Amino acid sequence: MHTIIVVDDEKVIREGLRRLLSLEGYRVLTAENGRVALDLIRSGCVDVVLCDLKMPVMGAVEVLEEVRRTHADLPVVIVTGQGSMDNAIECMKKGAYDFVTKPFRTDFLLSVLKCAIERLPPPPRLQKLPF
Amino acid sequence: MISGGHKACPYVTGAFSDGDEIRTKKMGAEVLNVEFFRQCFNEFPDPVIVADTEGRVRFLNHAAQTLTGRAIKEESPLAWSDFLRLDGDPSLRALPDRCLEQGSLNGVQVRLKKHTGDWAPFALSAQLTRDRDGRLTGCVAVVREASSSPGNEDTFLKGPISSSIINNFPMPFYTVDTNLTITYMNDHLEKVTGYSRDEVVNRMTCAELLRTEQCHTKDCAIKQAMLNRTPIAGLRRVIHDREGRKIPVAAHASMITDSEQNVIGGFEAIRDITPLVEAEQKIGMITEIAQQGILMAEENRRIVFANSKMGEMFELPKEELIGRDISELLPLQHLKIIEGLVKKVDPDHPQQMLLCSTIQPFSPSLQEYRAFETCIIVSLVGKSVLTYVFFRDITKNIEVERQLHNANSFLNNIIRSSADGIVVVDDEGKVLIFNEGAERILGYRAEEVVGKQIASSQIYSPEVAREIMRLMRGNDYGPPGKITSLRVTLVRRDGEDVPVSFSSAIIKKDDREIGSVGIFSDLRERIRIRKELEEAKIQLMQTEKIASVGRLAAGVAHEINNPLSGILLYADMLVKELADNPQWSADLQEIIDQTLRCKEIVTRLLEFSRQSVGQRVPFEINHTINRSAELLARQSLFHDIEFVIDLQPDIPQMTGDPGQLQQVFTNLIINAGSAMNGKGKIVITSRFDPECEEVSLQFADSGLGIDPDIMNKIFEPFFTTKRPGEGTGLGLSVVYGIIQQHGGNIEVKNSELGGAIFTMTLPLECPEDNIEFTC
Numbered sequence: 001m002h003t004i005i006v007v008d009d010e011k012v013i014r015e016g017l018r019r020l021l022s023l024e025g026y027r028v029l030t031a032e033n034g035r036v037a038l039d040l041i042r043s044g045c046v047d048v049v050l051c052d053l054k055m056p057v058m059g060a061v062e063v064l065e066e067v068r069r070t071h072a073d074l075p076v077v078i079v080t081g082q083g084s085m086d087n088a089i090e091c092m093k094k095g096a097y098d099f100v101t102k103p104f105r106t107d108f109l110l111s112v113l114k115c116a117i118e119r120l121p122p123p124p125r126l127q128k129l130p131f
Numbered sequence: 132m133i134s135g136g137h138k139a140c141p142y143v144t145g146a147f148s149d150g151d152e153i154r155t156k157k158m159g160a161e162v163l164n165v166e167f168f169r170q171c172f173n174e175f176p177d178p179v180i181v182a183d184t185e186g187r188v189r190f191l192n193h194a195a196q197t198l199t200g201r202a203i204k205e206e207s208p209l210a211w212s213d214f215l216r217l218d219g220d221p222s223l224r225a226l227p228d229r230c231l232e233q234g235s236l237n238g239v240q241v242r243l244k245k246h247t248g249d250w251a252p253f254a255l256s257a258q259l260t261r262d263r264d265g266r267l268t269g270c271v272a273v274v275r276e277a278s279s280s281p282g283n284e285d286t287f288l289k290g291p292i293s294s295s296i297i298n299n300f301p302m303p304f305y306t307v308d309t310n311l312t313i314t315y316m317n318d319h320l321e322k323v324t325g326y327s328r329d330e331v332v333n334r335m336t337c338a339e340l341l342r343t344e345q346c347h348t349k350d351c352a353i354k355q356a357m358l359n360r361t362p363i364a365g366l367r368r369v370i371h372d373r374e375g376r377k378i379p380v381a382a383h384a385s386m387i388t389d390s391e392q393n394v395i396g397g398f399e400a401i402r403d404i405t406p407l408v409e410a411e412q413k414i415g416m417i418t419e420i421a422q423q424g425i426l427m428a429e430e431n432r433r434i435v436f437a438n439s440k441m442g443e444m445f446e447l448p449k450e451e452l453i454g455r456d457i458s459e460l461l462p463l464q465h466l467k468i469i470e471g472l473v474k475k476v477d478p479d480h481p482q483q484m485l486l487c488s489t490i491q492p493f494s495p496s497l498q499e500y501r502a503f504e505t506c507i508i509v510s511l512v513g514k515s516v517l518t519y520v521f522f523r524d525i526t527k528n529i530e531v532e533r534q535l536h537n538a539n540s541f542l543n544n545i546i547r548s549s550a551d552g553i554v555v556v557d558d559e560g561k562v563l564i565f566n567e568g569a570e571r572i573l574g575y576r577a578e579e580v581v582g583k584q585i586a587s588s589q590i591y592s593p594e595v596a597r598e599i600m601r602l603m604r605g606n607d608y609g610p611p612g613k614i615t616s617l618r619v620t621l622v623r624r625d626g627e628d629v630p631v632s633f634s635s636a637i638i639k640k641d642d643r644e645i646g647s648v649g650i651f652s653d654l655r656e657r658i659r660i661r662k663e664l665e666e667a668k669i670q671l672m673q674t675e676k677i678a679s680v681g682r683l684a685a686g687v688a689h690e691i692n693n694p695l696s697g698i699l700l701y702a703d704m705l706v707k708e709l710a711d712n713p714q715w716s717a718d719l720q721e722i723i724d725q726t727l728r729c730k731e732i733v734t735r736l737l738e739f740s741r742q743s744v745g746q747r748v749p750f751e752i753n754h755t756i757n758r759s760a761e762l763l764a765r766q767s768l769f770h771d772i773e774f775v776i777d778l779q780p781d782i783p784q785m786t787g788d789p790g791q792l793q794q795v796f797t798n799l800i801i802n803a804g805s806a807m808n809g810k811g812k813i814v815i816t817s818r819f820d821p822e823c824e825e826v827s828l829q830f831a832d833s834g835l836g837i838d839p840d841i842m843n844k845i846f847e848p849f850f851t852t853k854r855p856g857e858g859t860g861l862g863l864s865v866v867y868g869i870i871q872q873h874g875g876n877i878e879v880k881n882s883e884l885g886g887a888i889f890t891m892t893l894p895l896e897c898p899e900d901n902i903e904f905t906c
Contacts, residue, residue, distance in 0.1 A: 106703035
């Protein structure tokens with residue numbers, strides 16, 4: 001069973017994703033900010049990080065930088081609102097596996113996560129990049 | 132004997148002339164007192180001859196009768212030409228002339244026919260004779276053999292002939308000895324000086340009598356004549372009479388010599404020249420106060436007169452000009468003129484005059500050139516040819532005229548080049564000035580109206596004319612006679628109304644109205660700019676309104692994404708969990724659809740609210756337009772719509788975000804398709820303006836156009852004419868935002884043929900500050 005850590009400051013999203021991913025057969029960890037998430041990641045049993053871009057205490061960019069330093073192969077999927085698209089693109093340049101814009105369809109999210117676990121290329125994007 | 136250069140008194144002129152009938156009749160021979168001469172001279176040792184005014188010999192003393200062998204006989208009158216001839220003049224005609232000229236003759240060489248018939252040389256002295264009333268009666272002559280001694284001089288001087296000569300001398304006259312003691316003075320001198328002969332003769336010197344400045348100096352005329360043995364004539368002196376009054380005189384002096392030619396004394400005749408001096412003073416005063424330089428030169432070109440003004444012009448005292456040759460002072464041009472005039476002068480044309488103007492450096496010390504108006508007169512005065520030169524310095528006049536001319540030119544330039552229209556008319560309405568501004572504003576050319584009467588109806592309506600005249604006389608717009616900045620409408624030649632700011636004034640001279648001036652500024656451009664400013668202000672407000680709505684919407688949209696994510700997440704999960712219950716599935720799908728609709732709105736809002744261009748890359752605008760049109764033309768909405776693509780082929784490459792611009796074109800085409808309900812024509816054109824380096828794009832449809840009431844709202848976010856659910860009201864807002872971010876502009880208007888026309892202008896280069904580099 002693969003383990004996915006959901007990092008989001010919105011409890012509704014955290015709990016919704018925990019339920020969705022659990023139903024899909026994943027082991028789910030949740031964290032309300034980046035710092036908590038990094039503690040859990042250091043335990044060494046996480047396969048994919050699903051991280052909201054903007055959070056209080058520590059955001060996705062810092063999490064990504066630390067993960068790249070300590071767990072070079074651990075895929076990080078960024079979740080972002082469209083207003084923060086530019087930051088999401090910056091994360092991609094820093095080594096994020098892929099990003100998903102809110103609000104997202106669950107099927108698309110699951111396909112992204114599946115590819116990330118299997119270290120496959122990200123699935124085709126339905127949403128158009130702004131460039 | 133007496134020698135000297137006295138000139139004859141004019142009234143005896145012709146007394147010896149045989150042809151002088153008047154004198155012959157007036158002065159008959161019977162007047163001559165022959166007996167007097169007989170008693171005096173009958174026994175005189177030298178031959179004495181007395182003749183009347185007709186040249187008839189009336190008396191010969193014994194010596195004369197013996198010498199000539201002739202006697203006076205009543206029956207055969209004797210003419211003195213019968214036995215006297217002037218040397219070199221057998222007719223003796225010159226002898227009377229000389230006697231008349233000189234008043235007396237002294238030692239004139241003549242030939243006398245002796246009783247032997249021989250013509251022998253003799254010296255003749257003669258003197259005119261007069262009766263008690265001063266009338267000329269004839270003359271008395273003494274002849275001596277040329278080689279004989281004149282005898283005792285003292286005796287001669289005191290003799291009756293000399294006394295007669297001296298007493299009858301018509302001018303004030305005196306003689307002195309070598310000590311300058313007066314030995315004789317005549318009656319005339321008594322009258323002039325106020326002294327009697329008894330008081331003076333042998334008692335006073337001439338200096339004590341006359342008291343001139345030159346007395347006791349080397350310039351004493353009589354002393355000079357005695358020392359130099361040379362007669363002096365015409366010297367000007369000022370003598371004093373007994374009362375000390377000054378009397379200007381012309382003095383003529385000579386020496387008296389004895390038979391050995393030793394100077395034994397001198398004599399001087401003076402002539403009162405008071406009238407002449409006074410006249411000269413008057414003329415001198417006139418010439419001194421004259422503003423002209425005046426000089427006079429004699430025929431030998433020597434200057435004999437110059438006034439002070441002339442001295443100023445030559446920077447010399449006027450006295451130093453006297454005696455100079457005019458060629459030292461006058462330019463060659465003037466000398467040539469004088470020479471020419473002198474040649475023209477003759478008794479028939481005694482005066483020649485020429486006026487000329489010259490510009491020259493008048494004096495070497497003067498650096499600047501000066502201008503003169505010169506009048507040169509050459510005049511024949513008596514036998515002399517005199518040259519008069521009058522100079523008038525007109526340098527200042529020319530300078531004043533030049534300054535006046537410059538000032539006028541300056542004012543004319545100001546009037547001519549003024550942007551305002553300036554029209555000046557006289558009291559009859561005749562146009563005097565019609566400047567370039569007036570030409571431009573009113574459409575008339577100056578040559579068409581200047582010098583002609585211009586009807587007021589030509590340039591403004593009768594109502595305006597009446598209003599202007601009313602205001603001109605009132606105080607409402609400036610003082611009476613003036614109007615300041617009145618807004619009126621003039622009429623151009625082509626009939627166009629021209630709003631102007633009009634100022635006017637009545638021109639007066641000595642309280643008399645002689646014309647009026649109107650100055651007017653064209654307000655068309657000012658009004659146009661004001662209108663544009665107002666439109667720009669409205670547009671700016673509209674832009675700000677759109678931007679603020681966009682910012683608000685974007686902020687809201689961002690916050691909405693999270694709850695939308697929750698809704699969509701749970702709805703998706705419920706769909707899977709309730710997959711076996713179609714009733715629930717349909718409801719959930721509706722939730723999902725509406726959530727996605729919200730997502731679409733949020734997406735558009737965020738696109739609209741982006742404050743920067745996504746990228747800045749080179750692209751072909753025509754390619755982007757074609758791509759947008761081709762993609763949409765395939766869709767069913769456009770199956771019945773004709774696309775007319777009219778693109779200028781040589782538009783240079785642009786920089787900006789082609790993706791965003793493709794979205795603009797897509798939105799405009801979809802908008803047009805919707806407006807035509809899927810049927811009609813879309814015309815897309817592109818043009819390049821090299822001067823502005825701008826690309827102009829037009830998207831025109833053949834729909835119904837846009838209601839003018841909503842024309843200024845269509846770019847506002849959420850403004851839509853579609854029914855709820857059919858449109859977000861953000862399509863044109865996004866278009867507006869993207870064009871603005873590219874530094875361009877978009878406008879919309881309705882075509883006269885129907886339909887709406889969206890016109891965009893885009894600079895070739897997207898402004899840098901609108902760019903956000905994201906890749």
